[in-house]
Amino acid sequence: MLQFLVRRLALAVPTLILASMIIFALQQLLPGDVATALTGEERDPQVIAFIREKYHLDEPLPVRYAYWAGGVLRGDLGESIRLQKPVSELIVEKLPVTLELACLAMLVALAIGVPMGVLSAVKRGQAADTIANGIALWGLSVPNFWLGILLILLFSVELGWLPASGYVSPFESLSENLAAMVMPAFVLGNAIAAVMMRHTRAAMLGVLGSDYVRTARAKGVSPLRVTLRHALPNAAIPIITLGALEFGQLLSGAVLTEQVFSVPGFGKLMVDAVFNRDFATVQGVVICTAATYIALNLAADLLSAAVNPKLRRA
Amino acid sequence: MTAAMTKPLLDVRDLAVAFDTDGGAVHAVNGVSYTLHEGETLGIVGESGSGKSVHVLAMLGLIPRPPGRVTGGQVLFAGRDLLTLKERELRKVRGGAIGFVFQDPMSSLNPGMTVAAQLIEPLRIHLGLDGRAARARATELLDLVRIPNAASRLDQYPHEFSGGQRQRVMIAIGLSCRPKLLIADEATTALDVTVQAEIVALVQELKRELGMAIIWITHDLGVVAGISDTVQVMYAGRILERGPVDDIFADPRNAYTLGLLRSLPDLSGSRTGRRRLHQIEGAPPDMRHLPPGDPFAPRNAFATPRCRTEMPPLVQATGAAPGHLVAAWYDLPRLLAPEAGR
């Protein structure tokens, strides 16, 4: 098992390094002089010169990368020119908000997606299956920022039940925090729910067709018990593994959801940074996201291998 | 025979099963009729696709529906037609009065459940046993199938058992509620030859001890010879020949049966000119488009023109032991007579 972990890490680390190089190299896409572009809206030549010096902007790209990478390893992701704060500090501030949103969204996705998937698999080919599949397809096709706007229209503008925006820390007021998070979590979890439904359905169908389920039926076990006690536990691992990967997608979807609901999280940080031409922050956020995603993949792999020894040789 | 005079335990009448596929309906079982008496062991032999497994699964509603469906017939078990039973009633029969043993014990046992849990499940459902009583009975069952240290192995998982032992566990599950009928579907096919012999011996002992009827489905004639009272040969969803085991082996009346017997390797060396393994020419028919008449006719050197147009009925073979039925328009013994000199 340890061997497996080491081998996976040996793959993951170069991937992360390569990803960071790509992200850093994005700077080259900036039109015009790098220094001017990086300073954003600042026009004072003295400041520009200072920036040029500080970030070694006269050096060739690989050297600049080395400086940056060194900084990243020390936890220094550069500084947000606009906000005059270290990027790492900003990320630490905003990440928990997004993580809370992501976790809630994942809960929503599992609560909706898994039961629908199980039902759909058990009632394969029947009306319930078709309906569930249709709902999943609709869920996948709805742009989540539109869904957010519609929900705001209904629950905030029309009914006034929920706040349209804003964020209250759960440590300050849990009820207000949840009230503000309900709609964003639902919106964010919506598309993932559809994906989880399909994963669950596929996993369940695979298991329901297996020999041991046939044995269980031949023993006279009731269909409910076959589904819950024999099939679902064995289907759970693929579902969880795939779910772990979808969690990474939540970070992506959070960008839009936070924009719609003005949630001060990771995603909004990135969008604001993009608008403020705060490229250091953009780079910092992207590399963090990549690192998180790779870590999640690794975790999913470890989980699969822990449960299914056959995979450890891969 | 006394068996023929008592009421049969299982009475299959004209069972037909089809599967709907994109390319058309596959008629997997076409008018299968036979009876089975208490304590009788019936060996059903046939190739893949002969319908031998499908028809027993269909009897108990264990085929996937869709795409499968029973298109006709009756299956009377202890007086009730299984095909008309409601699902809840049928579930009481499954695992209770009728037990199953499946082919591949590695995949047929739930890898995530202990052997104890899998044994106790039918006990709880059919006999209402629980807790300590159930565990005691489970231990008894493992003892019954000759697994050493039964009590300590109860809480182990299937992968901790060897292949032969797993199959013994399957048998224990099948017998757990003292069924009147045990159906073994290719129970030894996935096992090593030596383990096969052990399992067959075990089943023979259990048969003596418990006296249940057995349907033993296999493609292996050798196994059938050792274990069955009656043999039934199936092809393309039909029964082509059926009768007491000794008589079938000594005096086959159907060309397919003959072909099967001939393809058994003969190691005795007493027959000259038989060093090459005999093969039945041709291939099984397309079950979506079955030709009229005897399904084996295209591959049958002895086929008559009538064989190709009309399906022969399954009737008593003339001059054979009573209960030896055959479906053939041709008279095999007479056709083979010129060869009798060899």
Add this chain to the structure above:
Amino acid sequence: MSSGSEIARAETAGAEIGILEAVPSGPPAPAILQEPGTLAAFWRRLRARRSAVAGLVIVGLLVLMAALAPWVAPYDPTATDWGNVRGAPSLAHPFGGDEVGRDVLSRIIFGARASLGAGLVSVALAVSLGLPLGMLAGYAGGWIDGAISRLTDALLAIPFLILAIALAAFLGPSLVNAMIAIGLSATSIFIRLTRAQVRAVAAEEFVEAARAMGNPPWRIARVHILPNIVPAILVQATLTIAAAIIAEASLSFLGLGQQPPEPSWGAMLNTAKNFMDEAPWMAIWPGLSIFLAVLAFNLFGDGLRDALDPRQRT
């Protein structure tokens, strides 16, 4: 990314090719059109699935609408009309007026050009880059494969939308840049898919035979391998177009895509969210259009996949 998770996915038969947000997950299309000579059967199966046909019809109508926009739209989409500012739907303006009085219906019709165009162009870009690279990696093997695969892994480590946003941020906001950003982000999906398909086909005996007959690699690739992987690529392309449409809408929603005053469904939603009290209709139509387009492509893509190999239908 890591083969363990790929195996987990494949085992559940719910394998995704890409991890695009809007791409429905399902079994991968087979490498080879099952049963040679069944093109007729393929069309039959495709026609038999009503949902797929519906999807294709809707796609066709939308494309037609976009192409014929100048003749179909009742007004100039950029023509402001101060009398109709945030005007409610009426006979003259069935979809109402936006914040500067432009006719929403006309903007929707013209907006199709941006959205559909972005979808098609970006996927065309992704395929034209991804297909050759994937074929190279799959067929050549060795260090070429290693290099390309590592690069693909690194790109896939960054969630699709975040990569697109980062690219668009560095390239500068415009519709063309958005198309490039989306296309580049989706390239890695096609590299991975093509590579997997090529490897599957190259292992088949008829390729061995062709090689034994002395065919040069490029000829084998073109004549033997390419035709057999086209179905899978086609399915993925269709589903990716759906994701690309959402991506373009997302980028425009964030202000990174189509710039005003040119219409884009996403940008229209962005403006609409500021006027939800006074003019809720501004939010409904753009979102509905995105939803319809995405749904249509998803339906058609699903139908394509099922028609290619009905045995894999879940």
